[in-house]
Amino acid sequence: MQFTTVLTFVGASLLAATGVQAGNYGATCSGTRLQGNNIMYASCANGSGSTITSSLDLNACIVNNGGTLSCQAK
Numbered sequence: 001m002q003f004t005t006v007l008t009f010v011g012a013s014l015l016a017a018t019g020v021q022a023g024n025y026g027a028t029c030s031g032t033r034l035q036g037n038n039i040m041y042a043s044c045a046n047g048s049g050s051t052i053t054s055s056l057d058l059n060a061c062i063v064n065n066g067g068t069l070s071c072q073a074k
Contacts, residue, residue: 025042025044029043
């Protein structure tokens with residue numbers, strides 16, 4: 001449950017930080033998994049009826065801000 005919560009937070013925060021409207025990435029992505037300690041993978045719809053595997057290096061965007069996880073672009 002905690003992993004899903006963190007991934008939802010990360011997805012929403014990253015979208016907000018990039019100017020893309022945040023939403024429930026779980027509605028269009030599936031198979032979310034973590035490789036090692038920092039690479040998140042998911043199969044996501046591309047808007048053309050297909051899915052692509054997408055990845056995100058969590059070390060590039062999540063910071064510990066006084067004990068609270070937050071999204072920050074490097």
